Amino acid sequence: MAEMHTHGTDEVLCREFVEIVTDYWEGALPEERLELVEEHLVMCDWCKVYLEQMEATVRALPEATVEEPVPEATEEALLTAYREWRGPS
C-alpha cells in the first residue's frame, strides 16, 4: 500500500506510523491522531505486521534481560585478565 498513498487528506502514511508506533502502543497519542492511525491500520497489512512485530519484541524483552549467573571460574578468569590488562596499581 505504501507506494500508492496520497497525502491530499490528513491521513497517516506508513512511514509516519513507523515513527509514532511506540506512542500508539503506549496509548500516548492524542485522540485525533489515534483515530487516523487506526483508520490506516484497517487497510494496511504492512503496518499491522510491523505493529505485531513490535508487540512481540516488547513481550520478549523481559526474558532477554534476565541475568544469568557467571560461573566462578569464568569470573576469576575475567578478573585476572582485567588485572593483567590494567597492570600494577
Next chain:
Amino acid sequence: MEGTELSDLVAYKFLRPGAIGPFSGFAWPAPAGGAGEWVEAATSRGPCRDGIHACEPPHLARWIWEELWEVELDGEIERRRHKLRAPRGRLLRRVDAWSAQTARRFARDCAERAAEHAGVAAPADSRIAAQMAADGDTRARAAEESEDPYVAAHGSAVSAYIAAATALRVGGIERHEAEREWQAAWLARELRLRP
C-alpha cells in the same frame, strides 16, 4: 468537539470474528436473545481507556472488518471525525447482510469506481491514476478468489480506500468526499441499514 446528546442514534461497529475488537482485542458480550451486556469504558471491563467507539453509516467504509454489529451507545455521545465515542455501549444485533460475499461485491464495485475515476484523469495524472485503479482491481480480484473472510473484508476496505484515493488524485477533495458518500450509500442500501 462539544459533547452532543444523540440518544436516538443507530450506531454500527465492525469487529473481528467472534465479536472481537480489532484494536483492543476485547471480546464483546454477544447478544443472547436480546441485547448484549453493557460495556463500560475506562474500567477493567472496558475495551478502551477513552471510550466506546462506533460509527455512523457515512463512515463505515473506513472501518471494515469481518463482522458488522448494530450497537447502542449510552451517556454523552460525541461525534468525532469519523467515529462516535460514548461512555458505554452494547451490541444489539449482528448485521448478517455483511458477509464475505457482500465484501467481495463491494470490493469489485469500488474497483470499478476507481477505474471510472482514472478514466477521467487529466493527462498529468492519468498514469498514476491508472496504476491506482489497477491496484484496486488486484485487491478486488484477491478478495474474489479467496475463501478467507479476512481477505474479503480487507480487500473491500483497501478497494474502497483506493477508489477514494483515485478520486482525490483526479478531482480533489470534493470528488474524494463524493466517492466516500457513494460507498456509504452502497453499504446502507445493500445492508439495509437504519439511518
